[in-house]
Amino acid sequence: xxxxxxxxxxxxxxxxRHPSLPGGRKYFTFDTxxxxxxYGEQWSLLKMAGIQPPAELxxxxxxxxxxxxxxxxxxxxxxxxxxxxxxxxxxxxxxVGAVNLEDATYTWLAGYLQQLxxxxxxxxxxxxxxxxxxxxxxxxxxxxxxxxxxxxxxxxLPKGYSAYTDLDKKLVLANGGKAKIDVSRDRRLHKGEQERxxxxxxxxxxxxxxxxxxxxxxxxxxxxxxVIVYSGLRLKEAYxxxxxxxxxxxKVIQVQSSKQRRxxxxxxxxxxxxxxxxxxxxxxxxxxxxxxANLFPFMExxxxxxxxxxxxxxxxxFTTAFDYADCPGLHEHDLRHxxxxxxxxxxxxxxxxxxxxxxxxxxxxxxxxxVMAQRYASFRGSDLAARMWATxxxxxxxxxxxx
Numbered sequence: 001x002x003x004x005x006x007x008x009x010x011x012x013x014x015x016x017r018h019p020s021l022p023g024g025r026k027y028f029t030f031d032t033x034x035x036x037x038x039y040g041e042q043w044s045l046l047k048m049a050g051i052q053p054p055a056e057l058x059x060x061x062x063x064x065x066x067x068x069x070x071x072x073x074x075x076x077x078x079x080x081x082x083x084x085x086x087x088x089x090x091x092x093x094x095x096v097g098a099v100n101l102e103d104a105t106y107t108w109l110a111g112y113l114q115q116l117x118x119x120x121x122x123x124x125x126x127x128x129x130x131x132x133x134x135x136x137x138x139x140x141x142x143x144x145x146x147x148x149x150x151x152x153x154x155x156x157l158p159k160g161y162s163a164y165t166d167l168d169k170k171l172v173l174a175n176g177g178k179a180k181i182d183v184s185r186d187r188r189l190h191k192g193e194q195e196r197x198x199x200x201x202x203x204x205x206x207x208x209x210x211x212x213x214x215x216x217x218x219x220x221x222x223x224x225x226x227v228i229v230y231s232g233l234r235l236k237e238a239y240x241x242x243x244x245x246x247x248x249x250x251k252v253i254q255v256q257s258s259k260q261r262r263x264x265x266x267x268x269x270x271x272x273x274x275x276x277x278x279x280x281x282x283x284x285x286x287x288x289x290x291x292x293a294n295l296f297p298f299m300e301x302x303x304x305x306x307x308x309x310x311x312x313x314x315x316x317x318f319t320t321a322f323d324y325a326d327c328p329g330l331h332e333h334d335l336r337h338x339x340x341x342x343x344x345x346x347x348x349x350x351x352x353x354x355x356x357x358x359x360x361x362x363x364x365x366x367x368x369x370x371v372m373a374q375r376y377a378s379f380r381g382s383d384l385a386a387r388m389w390a391t392x393x394x395x396x397x398x399x400x401x402x403x
Contacts, residue, residue, distance in 0.1 A: 004036035012036040016043045018053055068104060068137070069097030075137040088133040096134070104138070106153040113161060117168045121177035124162035131157070186378035187334040188341065189327075194229065196325035201225055206324070213324055217297045221317065223283040224296055225335070227253075230273045232339030232364050234258050235311055235332055239298045244291030246284070251277055257365050270363055340364060340376035345383075 004014040007029070014036040017025045030036040046053070075081055076089045096104075096112060109131075116127050135154030142148060164172065164179040172179050201222035205212035215221055224238050233241075236258040245254035251272040256265065272280070294300065299310055318332040343363060346354040355363070357373055366372045 002040060004030070004033055004040070006033070014040050016040060018043075018047060020053055066101040066141075067097065068099045068101060068134075069093055071101065071137040071141045072097060075133075075140045078140060080140070081133075081136070085129070085133050085136075088129045089137075091130060092134055092137070101138075101141075101150065104153060106156050109153040109157070114168065114171070117164055117179075118171045118175050118177070121172060121175075121180065123180040124164070124182045127162040131162070185331070185334060185337060187330055187337065188378050188380060189229075189330075189334075189338050193325065193327045193330070197225065197321060197327065198222065200321050200325040209324070213321060216301070219283060219286065220296045220298070221321070223279050225318075225321075226279040227276055228332075229335045229338055230276045230342070231270050232336050232343065233270065234336065234365070235314060236307065237365070239294075239296050239310060239314060241295040242291065243284075243289045243293045243295050246280055246295060248277065248281060248284075255365070259365060268362065268365055336364075337376050337378050340373060341378055344373065344377055345379075
């Protein structure tokens, strides 16, 4: 007969064997060693008498079903999920949290994708956010449970899974919705728009409006606009600038990157264009501040103002200013596209490109070897044509037509 052993909890456990048991062995737990010994002796007597164990002991232990809600919570609490992913995780908890992991097959996932398109009528980008978050939840669970044999269905999806197929479009139309498509931003400032925006942010009143813009913070919005459009800083990077990070002598801005995760803090130096240098000199001449002070006052408009609210508030103010300046369809983030193109188009005194792609990646806060500059580059066809026709070869060329 097996001997009982005491567990860390203080209880006594004994392992009893019988060929009829699932796996040939079963563990029993008791409060005292004497109880465990007594039960073991009874078991031995039953075994010698040829009596089968109770029927309920012969059934294999049922495994508790793992639902996707458990996986979603585990990933959300792991500290590895990006803050921007929590919204998608909340949606997943509501929509698929009750689904068993073993039922989350590729067929089920295809049905969930169709639900996101037909019933929820989401844009492809929103669909990708949900599905990518679900894939990471399952990956995290499988990493910590290597004995679980399960294929993550998200990794089997084909390229372009979030796009609406012809069948999806018909189902969405029948459901009273409209098929969504990915929208790529390539909005550049048109001729005269920057001048109108500067005028609006300077307090200029349009003849057809009763008043000018209500500009909180004096010339702060105007200066921040010029910094962004000529430097390409992200909105959060601009309004979190410190006075000590403005080096007017060496013409460099020290920027804390807003694309860091898990508490990491990284800075990069962005060169000042003459336009930025002049704007900052004028701005700093109107106020005095310590090196540790915020360059712009927007985070101090209220006490304990959340960063997300500051960003939302400033985005809305820029939208209002662009509308007042008659710049339809222009968003604040489009200024980063504009700045990228301006960095790419800069020439030195010899007419050569001023910056290499690696240097532009560094200026804009992208990793080495990144292709983001190509994605953000929105070169106007009219500018390219003007550049070509301005060359002596194009201007003096003669064309002969042959019949």
